[in-house]
Amino acid sequence: MQLSTSRLGGCILFILFHLVHAEQLIEANGLTACHGADNSEITINHLSAVLTPGNNSVSLVFDGYSGVAGDVVLDIDLLVYGYKALSHQIDPCSLDLNVFCPMKAIELQIPKFTYSFNKGVLSQIPGIAYTVPDIDAVVRVNLNKKSGGSVACLETRLQNGKSVYQAGVSWTLAVIAGLGLIASTVLSLLGHSNTATHLAFRSLAFLGFIQSQAMGGLIAVEIPPMAQSWIQNTVWSMGIVKAEALQTISTWFQRATGGTPSSVLSESNTVSVVLQKRSSIQAQAMQSGSQIVLRGIKRAGARASITLSNIFMTGYLFYYFVTALVLVCVGIALAVRFALSKRTTSITKLEKAVGATADWKTVLRNTFFRLACIGYPQMCVLCLWELTQKDSAAEIVLAITMWLVTTGVLAFAAFKIFQRAIRSKQQHNTPAYTLYSDPATLSKWGILYIYYRAPVYWFLVPALVYIVVKGMVVAFGQSNGIAQSIVLLILELAMMLATGIIKPFMSKGANVFAIIATVLNSLNAIFFLVFSNVFNQPTLMTGILGVLYFIFNAVFTLALLIYLLVGMVYAVFSKTPDAKYRPLADDRDSFRWSRTVGTTELDHLEKVARGEDAEAHPNFPAAHTAPPSDEDVSMAARRPYNDVVDPSLPLFPTSYDGGRRRS
CATH class of the missing domain: 2.60.40 (Immunoglobulin-like)
Structure with a gap:
C-alpha cells in the first residue's frame, strides 16, 4: 500500500506538533x-x-x-x-x-x-x-x-532532552551497509561481475567513512555536544554496541579471569559521571572526590551504557557475532546455489559438479580474509587500547592474539599479492595479467586490490599502514588529546595528498568520492585540533565548529548513502546491470578467463594468446560457427578456469575449486 502525499505530510506535521508542544x-x-x-x-x-x-x-x-x-x-x-x-x-x-x-x-x-x-x-x-x-x-x-x-x-x-544521537540512525546505517555487501555477493553469483565490483566499492566506501568518523571521535579531546552525538551514531562500526547478552558474557568472563568490573555507571546515582571537560591538561579519566570525567573511548562506551571495563570484550564478541552471522549466510547461499544447480538442465552433470561443489575450505578461508579486512580498524583500536587498560590477564592475551592474527593475515596477503604482481610484470610486462587471470589469486587476495587500478595495486599497503597508525594514535594517546589531534591531522593530510595525486581507485567516480572523503577526514582532524583548545579560542567558535562538523559529516554520509542505494536499486531492478558501467581503463577484463566455450574466431584467438588449447585448435573457425559439441562442453566443464571466481567482493568465490587447479 502506498502512502499518499497528504498522509505523509500529516504524519510529519503531527510529529512536529508533538515536538513543539512537548514540555x-x-x-x-x-x-x-x-x-x-x-x-x-x-x-x-x-x-x-x-x-x-x-x-x-x-x-x-x-x-x-x-x-x-x-x-x-x-x-x-x-x-x-x-x-x-x-x-x-x-x-x-x-x-x-x-x-x-x-x-x-x-x-x-x-x-x-x-x-x-x-x-x-x-x-x-x-x-x-x-x-x-x-x-x-x-x-x-x-x-x-x-x-x-x-x-x-x-x-x-x-x-534539553533532544539529540541527534538516535538508535534508529545507527541501525539504519548498519543495515544498509550490510545489505550493500550482501547485494554485491548475490550479483557475483548471478554473473554480473562488473556491477558487483562497483556496488561492493560503494558499500565499503560507505562503511569506511563511518569507521573513520568513529575512530576520530574516540580521541581524548573535548567534543561539542552535537558533534559528539553524531559520532555516537557511528561507533557501532567499532563494535561499541549496547547488548545485554554481550554485557553479561563480558562481565562473567572478566570476573572468571581475575578482573574487576567497573562500577562507574552502576553508581551514577551517587557519583557524577561527566562525559567531557573544557580543559586540555586533564587526563582521560579525572577523579575528584566522587566525580569522574570520562573522555575518548570511555566516553563513547558510557554514552552507549556499556560498563567501562567491558568495552573491549563487547567489541571483541561483536566481531565474532558478525563473523558467525556471515558464515551462516554463506552456508545458506551455497546450499541454495547447489540446490538450484541440480534443477538446471542446460549444462552437463559434470559441469554441475565442478561449478556447484566449491571447496568449502577455500570458501571459509576467503570469507575470513574479507572479514579481517573489514574489521581491521576496530581491532587496531580496541585490541591496542586494551593493553593500556589491563581489564584482566586473559583479555590482554585475547587482545594481543587477535591483533597479531589479523595483522599477520593481511600482511601475508599483501606479500602474496606483491609476489604475484612482480612475477607477472617480469613475465608479461604488466601486473594485471596474473592478478586478474589467475582464479586462485583473485579468490584469495582480490578483496585487497580489486578496487584499485591495476598499475597501482600497491596502494593497498599505504591503506593498511594508515589504518594501523591511526588505530595506534587513538589507542595509545588517550592521555593526551592535543598530541592525538596533531598526529591525526598529519596522518589525514598525508592520506589526502596521496589519494588526490595518485587517484588509485578503479574509476573516475570512485576516485571523486574517495578524494572527497579524505578531504573531509582532514577537515575533521582540523576540527579535533581546535576542539582540543590548543588555540585557546573563544567558546563561541568551538560551538559553531561543532555544528559545522555535524552538518558536513551528516551531508556527506547522506550522499554516500544515496550513492549506495542508487547502485543497489539499479542492480536489483535492471535486467542488464553491467551495461551501466563502462569497462575499466586498466584493461583488467581482457585478462579474465571466459565463462563460456569459445565459438568465434576472437574467442579462440583469446585462448591462443593466453596459451590455452593452442594445439587443440590449430585452425581458427569462421566467425559464425555451429554451437559447441557435447565433448567441447564436457572439456570446458573439466577446466576450473572456465568458471572464474568473481573478485568483486564476493564473500566467497562463485564456483572455483582451489584444490583442483591445474599446474
Whole structure:
C-alpha cells in the first residue's frame, strides 16, 4: 500500500506538533571546575538539576563538601554557544537552607530542593535553548564572599532532552551497509561481475567513512555536544554496541579471569559521571572526590551504557557475532546455489559438479580474509587500547592474539599479492595479467586490490599502514588529546595528498568520492585540533565548529548513502546491470578467463594468446560457427578456469575449486 502525499505530510506535521508542544526543560548532571580555577575548598560528589520554564523553577539534588565558612553569594551565568544569555545573582540567605547562611565548612547534602525564580528571569533564555538538539549550553557558578574575593568557580553542561544521537540512525546505517555487501555477493553469483565490483566499492566506501568518523571521535579531546552525538551514531562500526547478552558474557568472563568490573555507571546515582571537560591538561579519566570525567573511548562506551571495563570484550564478541552471522549466510547461499544447480538442465552433470561443489575450505578461508579486512580498524583500536587498560590477564592475551592474527593475515596477503604482481610484470610486462587471470589469486587476495587500478595495486599497503597508525594514535594517546589531534591531522593530510595525486581507485567516480572523503577526514582532524583548545579560542567558535562538523559529516554520509542505494536499486531492478558501467581503463577484463566455450574466431584467438588449447585448435573457425559439441562442453566443464571466481567482493568465490587447479 502506498502512502499518499497528504498522509505523509500529516504524519510529519503531527510529529512536529508533538515536538513543539512537548514540555520544555533543561537538565544538568555533574559539576566541574572552570578552566584555570582553583577549587581546592570545594568538593563535588554529585549534582542533578532540572529547570522547567513552565513553572519558573529549578529542582536539584546536591552532595559535596565545602571548606568555606562565611557569608557568600552565587553569581550564575548561562552561556549558550559561548554567548551569555542570562546572568543572575542568588543570596544563599534567601534560600530556606541553614547550611548556606552563613556557609559552614561541613559536608553539604541536599536531598531535593526547588528554587523559584522571579517572573521574567527565565524569559531571558533564548528559545533555541529548548529546541535545538544537543544545545551547547553551560551554566557557570561563581562562589564569591560578600566581603570580597572569589572562593570557587564551577560549571555544568546542560541538556534539553533532544539529540541527534538516535538508535534508529545507527541501525539504519548498519543495515544498509550490510545489505550493500550482501547485494554485491548475490550479483557475483548471478554473473554480473562488473556491477558487483562497483556496488561492493560503494558499500565499503560507505562503511569506511563511518569507521573513520568513529575512530576520530574516540580521541581524548573535548567534543561539542552535537558533534559528539553524531559520532555516537557511528561507533557501532567499532563494535561499541549496547547488548545485554554481550554485557553479561563480558562481565562473567572478566570476573572468571581475575578482573574487576567497573562500577562507574552502576553508581551514577551517587557519583557524577561527566562525559567531557573544557580543559586540555586533564587526563582521560579525572577523579575528584566522587566525580569522574570520562573522555575518548570511555566516553563513547558510557554514552552507549556499556560498563567501562567491558568495552573491549563487547567489541571483541561483536566481531565474532558478525563473523558467525556471515558464515551462516554463506552456508545458506551455497546450499541454495547447489540446490538450484541440480534443477538446471542446460549444462552437463559434470559441469554441475565442478561449478556447484566449491571447496568449502577455500570458501571459509576467503570469507575470513574479507572479514579481517573489514574489521581491521576496530581491532587496531580496541585490541591496542586494551593493553593500556589491563581489564584482566586473559583479555590482554585475547587482545594481543587477535591483533597479531589479523595483522599477520593481511600482511601475508599483501606479500602474496606483491609476489604475484612482480612475477607477472617480469613475465608479461604488466601486473594485471596474473592478478586478474589467475582464479586462485583473485579468490584469495582480490578483496585487497580489486578496487584499485591495476598499475597501482600497491596502494593497498599505504591503506593498511594508515589504518594501523591511526588505530595506534587513538589507542595509545588517550592521555593526551592535543598530541592525538596533531598526529591525526598529519596522518589525514598525508592520506589526502596521496589519494588526490595518485587517484588509485578503479574509476573516475570512485576516485571523486574517495578524494572527497579524505578531504573531509582532514577537515575533521582540523576540527579535533581546535576542539582540543590548543588555540585557546573563544567558546563561541568551538560551538559553531561543532555544528559545522555535524552538518558536513551528516551531508556527506547522506550522499554516500544515496550513492549506495542508487547502485543497489539499479542492480536489483535492471535486467542488464553491467551495461551501466563502462569497462575499466586498466584493461583488467581482457585478462579474465571466459565463462563460456569459445565459438568465434576472437574467442579462440583469446585462448591462443593466453596459451590455452593452442594445439587443440590449430585452425581458427569462421566467425559464425555451429554451437559447441557435447565433448567441447564436457572439456570446458573439466577446466576450473572456465568458471572464474568473481573478485568483486564476493564473500566467497562463485564456483572455483582451489584444490583442483591445474599446474
